[in-house]
Amino acid sequence: MNAFLTARLRRVIRRHQWRQLSYRLAVVWAIAAAVGLVVLMVQAQFGWSSLYSFPAVAALAACGAMLAVRRSVQERPNTRAIAHTIETAYPELRGLLLTAVEQLEADDGGEGSYLRYRVLQQAVDHCQETGNWRAAVPRLRVRTADLVHGAALVLFVGTFWVGRENWRKAGGGVGATMFAARGLTVSPGDTTLERGESLVVLARFGGALPAGVELVVNDGSGPARTISLVKSLADPVFGGTVPDVATDFVYCIDTKGERSRDFKVTVFEYPRLVRSDAELVFPGYTALPPRRIEDTRRVSAVEGTQLSVTFQLNKPVATAKLVARGKEKTEIPLAVVDGKAVATLSGFALTVTQSYDVKLTDAEGRENKSAPPLVVEVLPNRTPELKLISPRGDVRPSALEEIAFEGTVWDDFGVPAYGLAYTVAGQETKVIELGRTVAAKVKQPFAQLVRLEELKVKPDDLVSWYLWADDIGPDGLVRRTTTDMFFAEVRPFEEIFRESQEMQGEPPEGQAGSGEQTKKLAELQKQIIAATWKLVRTPGSGTFGADVTVVTQSQAQALQQAEAEAEKATGPRGQALWAAVIKNMENAKGQLELAAKSPEALKAALTAEQAAYQALLKLQARETSVTKSRNRSQGGDNQGDQRELDGLDLDQSENRYETKRQANSPPSPERREQNQVLNRLQELSRRQQDVNERLKELQTALEAARTAQEKEEVRRQLKRLQDEQKQMVADMDEVRQRMDRPENQSAMQEQREQLDRTRAEAQKAADAAGKGEVSQALAAGTRAQRDLQQMRDELRKSSSSEFSEDLKEMRNEARDLAREQEDISKKIAGLDDPKRKTLGEAPEKDAALNQLAEQQKRMSELIDKATQLSEQAENSEPLLSRQLYDSVRRIAQDDGKAVKDTRQELLEQGNLTRSFNERLKEAEKREGSGKALELTKDLLQQGLLPQAGQAGRRAAAGIDELRKGVERAVENVLGDDGEALKLARSELEQVTDQLTRELAQGQPGEGQRGAGEPKTPTTDAPGQPGEGRQASTEPNPNGTPSSEATGGQPDGQPGDRRGQTQGDRGTREGQRSLAGGGGGGERGEARGADRLEELLRGDRRPGAPGAGYGGPITGDDFGAWADRLRDVEELVDQPALRDAVANARERARLMRQEFKRDLKKPDWAVVRLQVLQPLLEVRKRLGEELARRDSKDALVPIDRDPVPGRYSESVRRYYEELGK
Template sequence: MINRELNYQLDRVDKRLRMYRFWSGLGIVLISTAVLTGLIYAYQRGTGNPIEGGLQLTLGVAFLGSIFVIAASFFTRREQHRLAQKIEARYPQLDSVLVTALDQQPDKSTGHWGYLQQSVVDKAVHHALVHDWRSLVSSKQMGFARFSAVAGIVFLIIGTLGLNSLPANRIPEKAMPERSFDDVEIGNPEYDVTIEPGDTEVEQGTSLLVLARFDDRLPPEATLVYTTEDGLEHAVSMSRSLDDPLFGGRIESVESRLKYRVEIGTQRSSDFQVDVFTYPLLLQTDARLLFPEYTNQEEKLVQDVRRVSAVEGTKLTLMCRVNKALATAQFLEVSEEQKEKISLSPSDSDSSIYETTFFIDRSRELELHLTDEDGRTNRHPPKFRITMIENLPPDIKLIKPTRDIEVSPIEEVEMAASAWDDFGLQQVGLSYSIPGRIEKEISLGDTFPAKERIEVEHLLAFEDLDAEPDELLTWYFWAEDIGPDGEVRRVSSDLFFAEVRPFEEIFRQGQQPEESSQQQQQQSGQNAQQAEELAELQKQIINATWKVIRRETRNEPTVQFEADMQLIVESQQSALTQVQELEQNLEDAESLAHVERVKQEMLKAIQSLETAAKESSISQLQPALGHEQAAYQALLRLRAREHEVVQSSQSQQSGQSQQSQNSRSQLQLNQLQLREDENRYAQQEQAQTEQEQQASEDRQVLNRLKELSERQGDLNEQIKEVQAALEEAKTEEERAEAERQLKRLREEQEELLHDTEELQERMDQPQNQERMAEAQQQLDEARENIRQSAESLQQEMLSQAANQGTRAQRGLDDLKEEFQKRTAGEFEEELQDIQQQAQKLVEEENKLAEKLEKLRSGEDPASNSLRDSGEKQASEQQLAEQKERLKNLLEKMRETIEQAEESQPLLAEELYETIRDTRKADPEKALEATDLSLQRGLIDYAIEQESLARESMQGLAEGIEKAAEKVLGDEVESLRRALSELEQLNEDLEGELARAAERDFDPQDGRNTSGDNRSGDEREMSNAEGTSSEGQAPTKEQQNEQDSSTQQPGQQGKPSDQSGKPGGSEADPESQQPGQTPGQQQTPGQSNSPGQSGQPQQYQPSGEQQSSPGNSQSGGDSKAMNFEPGGIQQFLNNGGGAPSSPFSGDNFVEWSDRLRDVEEIVDDPDLQAEAARIRDEAREIRKEILNTSAPPQWDLIKQKIAKPLTELQNRVAEELLKRTAEDAQVPIDKDPVPTEYEAEVRRYYQRLGSGE
C-alpha cells in the first residue's frame, strides 16, 4: 500500500508521461503515415503504375497506429518502480529514497507505518513538493511532441489530397510474367561464432557474463542455456549489442559447478565448464584465556571476538574458523617497531579451525593473512587488537590524617587509609619510626578480595612511645599484592611527618621594639627564620628520597635514577652549606650542639646518596633516608620555645604566614586579631585533574552506551520487519530482497558487536578498572546477548535474534541510566562548594548590614578583640571582599554550567536561570554604590543600596539550593524540562508564522494573501478556547472563574488567594475535559507548588504562562528560556534577545540545538524518534531555503514542522500527566485522535461539558 500523498505525486508524473507518450507517439505515427503517403504518391507519379488501395492503406495505418498509441498511453498499467527509477535518474540526490518508499508496507496488525518507513516516505514527498517531479518531461519536450503531432496531421492531409488527385490507371497495366519459387532452396545457414569466456572458474556467489561474438552475419536472437549440478536446465535470452556484433547473457549467481552453451536457432555451440572457487575467509574467531595463577580467575572462552583485553602474562589461544583448507595462516603485527609473525596451525579436533597460542606481554594490533592451496589470499585481512592490561600495584589513599601534623607528647592520633588492588591484596599495614629510637611495622590485615576498596585504621599513642618535644615521627601506610613475576610486591604511601611539640606555646602581641633593641631582636628572628627554612628544605629532601625509594621497586634502577640522585645530592650539599652559615651566627652552646648533629647526619646522608648514585645501588637509599630524618629532627630542636609576634610590615608577616600555614602554630596565630591583618578571605583552589579525567571518561562511556543502545533498538525493529517480509514473501523476487536485507542486518549486528568490544576495552583501562568493575560485568552480559543475536541471524532464527537483541538493548539501557547518575554525581562536590560560597556570601552580607546599622545608630560596643575602633574602615574592606566573593562565585557557576550542559542539562538550566536573575538585579552595582556612599558619609543611602545587594544575594543562594535538588535529575523532571522547551520552540515557530502572516496580509480587502490554512472548525475552536488577539490577556473575573472551576479538592474557599501567584492551586487532571490536551488547562498566573504532596504537579515552570499553538504570548511572567550552549555564552557576555526566527532569520541553529536537547532529555524512544524526525525535516527545509534563496514555504512548514511539533508537545504533556497524576483517570496507551477529526472531537467534548 502506497502513501496517499506519494501516490498523488506519482500520479501527476504518470499523467505527464502518458500525455507526452501520446503526443510523441501520435506524431510519429502521423508523420510516418505522411511519409508513406508521399512515397506512394511519388511512385505513382513517376511510374504511372497506380497502387490499388494505396489511399485506404495509408489511412488505415494512420487509424490503427493512433488506436495503438492511445491504448499504450492511457490503458496500460502503471509501472511504479520503472517510474521511480526514471525520477531517481533525473534527481540523483534522492539516492534510492523513492524506490525504497515504494517497497514499504504498513504493519498488518496495526495498519500503521513504522517510524523509519514514514521517514522515508515523508522525505520522498518533501522532495516532490520542492522539485516538482513533473519536470521529468520539460515544457519544451511536451511542446515539441505536440508540434510533431500537429505537423503529422497537416502532412498527412496534404499527402492524402495529393494522392487522391492522381488519375486512376494512368498507364496501362503491363503483363507480368508468372513467377515460380520452386527453384529456390531454403537452407539453415551456419553462423561463425566465438563464445567467451569458454571454460572458466568464478568466485562462488558472483555472476558470470557470457558473450557470443559473430564474424559477419548476426542472427535475430540467441539463447544462453546452462545446466546446474542437480541436472536442471535454465535458459536466458541474450541481448544484442548496439555497437559490436555480439550477444551477451548473464548468469546472476553461480553457486556451484555448471555447464553452459549458446543456442542460435537450431545451431548449438559446444558445452563449456564453469568451476567455482572461494577466497579464504574468516568465519569466526574465538579466544580462550588462561589467566595467571595470582589472578584467581577461571579459564574463559570469548566467542566471536576481534578485541581481547587481558592482564599481562595471560596465555591466549586464538581459534580461527575458516571456510576452507589453507596452505598457510598467520598473524602479522601492524606496528612500526614490531613486525612479528605468528603462525597458526590446524586444530586436532576440527580441520576448519586454525589456532595459535602465545602469552600477552604487550599490546598488539594483528592482521590475519590466509592463503589457500591454490595460492589465493583473503582479500580483506581482518584486524585484531590485543590489549595488555597491566597488573597494577595497590592503590593507597589516606583517610586521616592527610597531611603533616604536630602532636603533643601525650596525644593519640587516629590513622586510617583505604587500599584497592585489581587482583587482591595480600597484606596491608602501617610503618612508623623515630630516628635513632624506634622503627616499627604493623600489619593491619591480610588476604583481601580483588577490586574492592578496603579501609584500615590504627590508633597511635605517642605517650606509649615516650615521645619528647622536638622529636620527629615519620609514618606511612603500605600494601602488598602479587606482581607480574608471581612475587610479593609492596607499595608504600607518601611519607608523612608528625612533629612533637611542647605542651604549650605562648603567643602574644608584642609592642614595637625600641630603636636600641630592634637590631638585636632582628638578628634573633633571622636565625629562627633561617632554621625554619632549613627544616623545610630538609623535609623536601626527605620526600624526594622517599619518592625514589617508592619508584624503584625492581632489581634494576630506572633510567631516571642517576639524574634524580644527582639532584638530591646537590640539594643536600646546599642544605649543608646553609647549616654552616647558620652556625657562624649562633652563640648558644645547646644550639651549636644541635647544629653539629645536623652537620654529621647530613654528611652521612650525602655519603650514602653518592654511593647509591655511583654504584646504582637502590639498597643505599634506606640508610640515606634515616640520616636525612635524623638531620631534620636535629633541626627541629633549634626552634624557639616562645614565639614573640611583632608585625613590623606586611611583607614580613606575609612571609612568616606562608612558612607555617599548615602548622598548628598558625591556627593559634590566626586567633589573634591584629589591626593590620588584611584580606582574611582567601579562596583556595584545589587541583581537580583526576576528577575531571574521571568525569570525562564517564561521559565518553555514557555517549557510547547511548549510541549502542539506539543502534540495537533500530536493529531490533528492522529484524521484526524482515521477519514479517520473509513470512509474507510470495515471489522469488520478494524473498530475494528480504534475504538481502537480512544479510545487511547480520553485518550491522556484527559491527555493533565489535563496537561493544571497543567499549569493553575502554572500560578495562587501568584508570577505569576500579570505578567500572561492576559495569564491565553488565557490559559483558550485554555483549554476549549481542553475539547470540548475530549468531541467530546467521542461522535465520529471526524470532530468537529479536529476543536476544531486546535483552541486549535492555542491558545497555540499564548501564546508560547508571552512568547518567554517575555523571550527575560528578557535580555534587562542585555544587557543595558553590553552596558554601553562597552561604558565606550571605552571612558576610548580613554582618555587613549589622555594621552599617551600628554606624547609623552610633553604637560601637566594646570588643574583646585587640583592634581599635575602626568600623567604617572595616566595612569598606568587607565591601571589597564581598565584591570579590560575588565575582568568584558567579565565575564558578559559569564554569559549572559549561561543564554540565551535556550530561546534566537540568542543573545547567537552573544555574543559568539563577545567574540571569542575579545579573538583572545587579548586586555588584549595588555594592559599588554602597561603598561609594560609605566613603562620602551617606550612611542611609549606603544601607538602602546594601539591602538591594543583600536581597539579590539571598535570591542567588536560593537559586543555587534549587539547582542542587536537580543534580540527579529524575525522569519526571526531564519530562517537565522537555515540555518547557517544546512550549518555547512552538512559541518561537508560531511567532515567526504569525509575523509572516502579517507581512502577507492585504489591508485593502482584509484578506490574508498567504491564506489561513486552518479549517473553520479550528478557527471556531480557537475562539471557543478563549484565545484572544495577540497581546490580550484574560480578565480578572475570567481568571477567578477558571481558577475556581479547576481547583483541587480540599482547597475550596481560597480561589482568589491562590490565583496569579506561585504556589497557587493546580489544575486537577480529573477536571480536564477529555478532548483537551494536558498543556491547555492552566490559566495565566497559575503554577505548581513544590510543597504540595499527593497532587499532580503542573508540568510547566513556575511563573510561566501556557501558550496555545498558534497564539504567541506577550507580557506576563513568561520567560524565554533561550537555553543552549551558544545562548548561555551570549547571555554571560551581555547578549541581547530579539524575536526568534528559525527559518527566515539566523536562529535556526539555536532552535535546532534546543530541539536536539529535547531529543536527548526524553527517555521514550518514540518521543526521541519523533523529535529527531522533526529536526531532520526542519534541516531539509532550511537547507532548501538556503540553496534556492527563495522565501520559506510557510504552508509546508506548518504541515511538516509546526503541526508535528505541537503533537509532540501534547504527547510529552500526556506522558508527564501519566507519571505525576497517580489517582487521575487518564487514557493509557490511547490511540491519538486522527488529525482531521481533532477539531470536531474537541468541540464535542466542550459542548458535552457545558451541558448543551
C-alpha cells in the same frame, strides 16, 4: 612365360601401391585432425561455435580419402619404374629385368627370337630364386606405412571425439543455424570467479543482431535459470549479470533456439577467517579458572597468561601465521591440519601488548585479501591500590591528639595482608597489620587510631607514616607495595600569630626573616625525604641513577643553605641545632652518593634526612606575622598552617575587589575514560536498537514471504544483519579492553561483569541470525539492548555528581523556553501589524494560542522541577538551593506584578470588562506560575493585540530572568559551559582539519579548499582574545577577520594577561626559592628544585617521538579521531548538535569499515558531504552560540550576525585577496 612374369610384377606393384595409399590417407587424416584442433582452440579462446564445424571437417577428410583411393585405383602402374626399383634392390640382374619388360611391352603376339626367350627365362628364374622380388618393396616399409596411416586415423578420430560434445550442444536445436555466420564472441567465456562475486557476461555479434538474447545458467542443483541480456545502446553487445555466484556452473547464449556452446565458470575462494575462539589459562597466582571467549579478535589478560586460539577458516589452507604489526614484523606460525579448515595457536605466553595480522595461504598460493587483526592486550599484574581518605596529606597535631587513619585497599587478584607503618624520628619503624586476605577486586575499607600521647612524642618531633600491602607478583612471590610518605609535625601547645597592619597581594621578596628562611629550608628537606622514599620504593626503575643524582644535588644545595644560616645563629641552642642539621645533611649526602652504586644505602640516607628535618622543625619560630592576601593559594604547601590561618579572626576586612575568574580545569584522565566508555555504551545501545528494529521487519517479511525468491532476499538481508551484529560484538570487546585499563579496573568492576553478560547475549543474537532463527535473534538482541542502556544509565549516575544531570536538563529547558517565548512574541507583534492584516489571521492566532498553552505547561513543569531540586539540595548544596529558590520566587513576583500592571493599564484604557476584571483578580490571588503567559493568552483571545503584545514581552522578560537564574545556579555546580563549548569548538577545528587533509590527499587539487570547507567563515566569538584558543586568521561572520591572540582577556583588557603572567612568574619564583634559599637563589639551584619536583610528580619519562600523520578514514588514527568526536558530544548540551556529531561519526565509522573490508578508497565527495560538512556546520553553530554569550562589555563588532550562506564564498575570497 610372358603371363608368369607379368603376374610376378603385378604383385610387386600392388605392394607398392598399397604403401603409397597408406601414406596418402595418413596425410589426409593428419590434415583433418589439425583443422579440428584449430576449431577446438578457436572455440575455447573466443567462444565461437558452429553446428557444421566438425561435420565440415569430417566431410573434407572423407573427400580427401576418396580422392586418394580413387587415384590409387585409377593410377596406371609404371612397369618400368617398378623394374627399376627391382633392379635397384637386386643389382645382380644388371639390366636383365628392364630388358625383359621392354620385350614384354614390344610383344607382337609371335614366338619371337631365342634371345627374347632367354631373357624372359632368366628373369622368371631370378624371380623364383628371390621369392617374387620381395626385397623390392619390403614388408617392413608396408607395415610402417600402415602404422603411420593408423596413427593419423586415430588422431583424427580422437579430435572428433573431443569435439563431439561441443558439436552436439551446438546442434541442440532443431533447425539451428550457424552462430559463426553472426560472428558471436562471448566474454569472459570459460573463467574462474571468486565466490560471492557477480559475473558479467557480454555477447558481441559481428553480423546481424538477433531480436532477443538470453543467458542460460545451469549449476546442476535444479532447472536452468534464464537471464535476459540487455543491448548496450548502439553497440552490437548484449550484457547481463549473474549475481552472488556461490557454486560452479555452466552457461551459454541462447537466441530463440540458437544456442552457443557451454562455458564453464569455476568458483574459488580466497582463504578467510570466519571466527576465532580464544581460551585463556591464567597464572596460578590469579586463582582464576580458565576462560573461553567465543568469536573474538580482542583478548585482554594479565601477563603470564597462556593463550590458545582456534581459527575457523572458510577452507583448508597450506600455511597460516600471525605477523606482528610494527617494525620487527615478528611471525608466529599457526598449526594447520590437512583437509580441515582450522588453524590453531596453542600455549602462547602473553608478555607484551601487540596487534597481529592473521596471514593465510591456500594450496594454490592465494593469500587472504585482507588480514584480520588479532589484538592482544597484556595487562600488568598491578600493585595494590591504597587510598588514604583521612588524614589528607601532612598534618600538624599536638602531642596529645589522636590521628585517625581511614582508607581503602584494592587489588586485581587479592591482598594477603595490609597495614600501616609509622616512625618517630630517631626510633624504630613500627608496622601494624590492619587486615588479611582481601578478595580479588574487592575494595576493602580500613580504620586505625594512633594516639600520639602513647608514643610519648614532644613538640617539634617528627612522625612519618605510610601504608603497605602485600600481593603476589608475576614471579609468584610475595611483593610489598607502599604509598607515599606523609608527616606529622608535632606542633607546640602555644603558637602566636600577629596580624600585620598592611594588606597586600604578595609579600615583597627580600623581606623575609631568618625564621622564614628556616621554614623554606625545612620544606625543601621534606621534599628530599619524599624523593628519597620514592627511590626506596622503586629501586629498579630505568632512571634510578639519574634520579639519585638529582636528590644528591638537592641535598647538597640544602646543606649549603644550612651552612649559610648556621653562620647567622647567635644563641647556643640555635648553634647546636644547626650543627645537628649540618651533620645529618652531610651524612645523608654521603649515603646518597653511595646509593648510586648500592641502593641499600638509601635507608641510611633516609634516616639522616629525617633527623635533619626534625632539627629544622625545632629551629622554626614560634611567632608568625599574618597578612591577609587576595592570593589565597600563596605558600599553600603547608596545609596545616593554612587550616590554622583560616580559623583566625582578623581585624582587616576582606578585599572585595573582584578577581579574574579562571577557566575550569580540563577533565581528569579518569573522567575522560568514563566519558569515552559512556559514549560507546550509548552508541552500542543505539545500534543494537536499530538492529532489533530491522529484525522485527525481517521477521514480518519472512512470515509474509511466499516465493523462494522472496525468502532468499530475506535470508540475504539476515546475513547482512548477522555481520552487523558480529561487528557490535567486536566493538563490545574493544569497550571491554578499555574497561580493563588500569585507570578503569577498580572503578568499573561491576560494569565489566555486566558487559560480559551482554556480550554473550549479542553473540547469541549473531549466531541465531546466522542460522535464520529470527525470533531467537530478536529476543537476544532485545536483552542485549536493554542491558546496554541500563549499564550506561548506571555508569552515568555513578560517575556524575548528585544533581548534574538534572541541572543540565533544566538549563536546556530554560533556554528552549526563552527562545520559544521570543518567537511567540514576534508572532503576536506580527498579528498587530496593520499592514499584514488579512483574512488568514485566524490560523496564525490559533497557532499562537496553542503555543502559549504549551509554554504555560512547560513553564509550570520547569518551576516544579526547580522547586523540587531546591528542596533536595538544601543540605548538600545550600548555595544551589538558595539560588534556585530565589529564581522561582522572583518569577512568581514578576508574574503577579505583570497581572497587576496589565489590569491597571486596561482600566486606564477603558478596555477592562467586568468579567475580565474578575478573572484578573482571581489570577492575582491564585498560587502557581505562568500567570503572565495565561494573561497573554487571555488578551489574545479577547482580540486585544497591543495589550497581548505587551503582556507577551513581560512574560518573555520574566522567562529570560528565570533562565539567567537557572544558569547562575548551574554554574556554581557544573561551571560555566561556555568554556566547554570553546573546548568543543577547538576539538572540532582539529578534527575537521585532519579530515580535510585526508580529503586533500584523496582528491588532488581539492586540498587548497581545505578546512576550507570553512568557506563559510566560522562564527568565533570576537573580542575574546585570550581564552586559550589558537590564533585564527579566518574571517568572522561580521565580515572582519578575527585576531585571536593570547594576550587579551575576556573583558577586553589585554593588560590583565600581562599582569597574570607576571604574577604566575612570581609564584613560580617563590616556589623555586624553596631550593634557592633567601634572596632569590641561584639559577642552578632553581633548576635543581624543578628537577626534584619533577621526580616527585613522576614526570621523568622519555619523550615520545611525534607520530606521523594518518588520515582518520584510511589511516591508523581513526580511534583517536573518533574519541575526540565523542569528547565533543559530551561537551555539547544541545541535542541537535550532539546528534549531528554522532551521526557524522557513525557515517565515518561505516566508511572506515567498508574501506577495511573491501580495500577500496571511499568516495571523497560523499565523505565531504556526509561527514565534513555536518561537522563544519556544528562548529559554526558553536561559534554563533559563543558569540551570543559574550560579555556585553567586551569590545566586539556591532554586527554579530553570521555571513549569509550565499555570500560566504565572496567574503572568503575578499579576505584572501586582502591577505595577498
